[in-house]
Amino acid sequence: MERSQGVTDPCSTLVTDHVEFDRRPLLDLLIRYSGLTRHTPRDRIAAAVADEVADLAARGLPTDALAERVNWLLSGTPPAQLNDLDPIRDCDRIHHALGSAFRVEARVAELLAILRIAQSSAVSLFFRSTREAEDRPVQRFHDTYTLFANYFEWGADSSRGRAVVARLNEIHGRYLIPQEGMKYVLLDSAFTWLEAIERIGHRPLLEVERLGYFHAYVRLGRDMNIADLTDDYAAMYRWFLDASTANDGFHPLKRDTFETIASNSLGDAGFPGLREAVLAAARVGMHPVFRRALGYPEPTPRERERVRGVFYTLGTLNELLPAGAFVRSLQNNPAHPGGPPEPSRLGVSDRSPHLPVLDRARPNGGHPHGLLPLHAPADAPRVELPELKWDEIAKHDGTESLWVVISGEVFDVTAWARHHPGGRDVLLRHAGRDATAAFAAAGHSAMVETFRLNYRVGRAVS
Numbered sequence: 001m002e003r004s005q006g007v008t009d010p011c012s013t014l015v016t017d018h019v020e021f022d023r024r025p026l027l028d029l030l031i032r033y034s035g036l037t038r039h040t041p042r043d044r045i046a047a048a049v050a051d052e053v054a055d056l057a058a059r060g061l062p063t064d065a066l067a068e069r070v071n072w073l074l075s076g077t078p079p080a081q082l083n084d085l086d087p088i089r090d091c092d093r094i095h096h097a098l099g100s101a102f103r104v105e106a107r108v109a110e111l112l113a114i115l116r117i118a119q120s121s122a123v124s125l126f127f128r129s130t131r132e133a134e135d136r137p138v139q140r141f142h143d144t145y146t147l148f149a150n151y152f153e154w155g156a157d158s159s160r161g162r163a164v165v166a167r168l169n170e171i172h173g174r175y176l177i178p179q180e181g182m183k184y185v186l187l188d189s190a191f192t193w194l195e196a197i198e199r200i201g202h203r204p205l206l207e208v209e210r211l212g213y214f215h216a217y218v219r220l221g222r223d224m225n226i227a228d229l230t231d232d233y234a235a236m237y238r239w240f241l242d243a244s245t246a247n248d249g250f251h252p253l254k255r256d257t258f259e260t261i262a263s264n265s266l267g268d269a270g271f272p273g274l275r276e277a278v279l280a281a282a283r284v285g286m287h288p289v290f291r292r293a294l295g296y297p298e299p300t301p302r303e304r305e306r307v308r309g310v311f312y313t314l315g316t317l318n319e320l321l322p323a324g325a326f327v328r329s330l331q332n333n334p335a336h337p338g339g340p341p342e343p344s345r346l347g348v349s350d351r352s353p354h355l356p357v358l359d360r361a362r363p364n365g366g367h368p369h370g371l372l373p374l375h376a377p378a379d380a381p382r383v384e385l386p387e388l389k390w391d392e393i394a395k396h397d398g399t400e401s402l403w404v405v406i407s408g409e410v411f412d413v414t415a416w417a418r419h420h421p422g423g424r425d426v427l428l429r430h431a432g433r434d435a436t437a438a439f440a441a442a443g444h445s446a447m448v449e450t451f452r453l454n455y456r457v458g459r460a461v462s
Helices: 023-034 042-058 064-075 091-101 103-119 121-130 137-154 159-172 179-200 207-223 233-245 252-264 274-285 288-294 301-320 414-419 424-428 436-441 446-455
Strands: 387-389 401-406 409-412 456-461
Touching (some): 023 301, 042 064, 064 091, 091 137, 091 301, 103 121, 103 252, 103 274, 103 288, 103 301, 121 414, 121 446, 137 252, 179 207, 207 233, 252 274, 252 288, 274 301, 401 424, 401 436, 409 446, 446 456
Parallel strands (some): 387 456
Antiparallel strands (some): 401 409
16 A cells, blocks of 8 residues: 655645645635534533443443543544554544544545445446435435444444444345445445545554554444455455456446546535545545546646645644544534434435335335345345236336346336446347346346346236
């Protein structure tokens, strides 16, 4: 991994005769997002602590560990104490310390972590068909990281931590999702963030910081029923990098997904030059494999210096300011300016309305729910599909309603046809008809085979 270097004269990088992008919008966004001078209201912290004390009392458990946790939530963890922590046992505390120390860089690092899904056409296509990037991008971004904050700040066994796991499993359990895809997204949350900090961070990461951040996500992944995770950092990073490299080919869908979500996630914070500044910072923070998949050129040394100068200036300022309570699970954010709701109310509450349903009167549109990640398509639960006659199927032969038949099953692919990596015309040639041979000839991956099960609407009969 690359390691960012300190900028000896940060102010000189902010005032020049010529700029590739206007850094003022980026500075404004980072200052507002990171809340450098805003601390979490003590009354919110007190109420959350009271809830956790009541939960422990109801379960007959002592409050000693909670008291220790609240101490570092309120006071932070000085860098000098980090090397005394155990990266597995103390991973929550290390995660919190990193989130606080690099809260300026986090806006770009987290954006990159969420958008790494763009590297995989299969994952990207599934996500785009839910229209989460278009319908609620700001809330999705902040709800995701507020859920993470509740889990890491209060602990896996806290009432908030348990609620987070239940909520995440509920959201993902509405869909048939491949195990490999879930593992990739989970490790992406850790490694892409760390990669970005290595590139744009105001100081180098300590080894204990890197390991602790990684272990925090591994524990969360296990609670989310993601298999094949180990505590071996090197092995997991090798798997993640191999999976990323296997998907490093450029396709317009990838860049479109990245730029659509990146732009939409800014919400009403948008003002002239902000999008360009954020994308410039993101390109500098990207791993080369990620950048190659999106078709972006290598940043020039000048671009790197200028982006790093912004983060060095604000990141160093952040660490120089007096420590204060930074409890992100309770902090105001653009999606919840009055403070986030309980974990059970974060995220979406229903299956995407843009995906096909089998029966609107049944839970989850008649599709299975409470699902675990699938190792293989054959592991999917059996579903009773409505019988559809060919004359009915043939009516769905255009862009407004596009059905295809594969191995006797009918799929409604309307939601993602325009994003299809092979082009919408490929699908239109088989619209309302049997596409089994064409699908087989395309050589789709097992991940695609699993994702496609979410689009079934029936079984073709004569």
